[in-house]
Amino acid sequence: MRTLIVEDDFTCRLLLLEILKVYSEVHIATNGTEAVTMVRMALDAGEPYDLICLDIMMPEMDGQEALRLIREQEQERGIRSTQGARIVMMTALDDVRNVVDAFSKLCDGYLTKPIKKTALLDKLKTLGLIS
Numbered sequence: 001m002r003t004l005i006v007e008d009d010f011t012c013r014l015l016l017l018e019i020l021k022v023y024s025e026v027h028i029a030t031n032g033t034e035a036v037t038m039v040r041m042a043l044d045a046g047e048p049y050d051l052i053c054l055d056i057m058m059p060e061m062d063g064q065e066a067l068r069l070i071r072e073q074e075q076e077r078g079i080r081s082t083q084g085a086r087i088v089m090m091t092a093l094d095d096v097r098n099v100v101d102a103f104s105k106l107c108d109g110y111l112t113k114p115i116k117k118t119a120l121l122d123k124l125k126t127l128g129l130i131s
Contacts, residue, residue: 001129002042003027003051006035006066007090008058012115016053019117023130024051032061036069043077049085051129056091056098063089067105081106086127090115
């Protein structure tokens with residue numbers, strides 16, 4: 001499995017890296033702009049990400065915009081959202097508007113911070129990424 005962690009907070013990045021490195025090759029982006037570029041490069045190389053853990057509140061480009069652009073890149077290549085990367089939004093924002101907005105842009109899951117290891121692993125099992 002190939003994973004992209006998109007998170008501007010160092011502590012959160014480190015926590016996610018420690019949890020996911022057991023299951024996956026992990027790459028890191030610190031904002032949405034970097035994430036969109038890295039996803040494009042991975043798609044161009046024929047090595048797409050299986051999982052993208054995407055924070056919502058970040059500098060330069062937030063996670064909602066990055067999600068939209070990532071799905072557009074997949075669509076341009078004929079990849080439907082159900083066949084593309086599994087994208088799990090991770091944020092301190094648990095208000096209904098943000099949740100609905102993320103799912104309308106075709107995310108696959110939504111976890112609120114602080115991220116709990118069991119919740120993340122349960123989500124990955126539900127998405128069929130780990131057993």
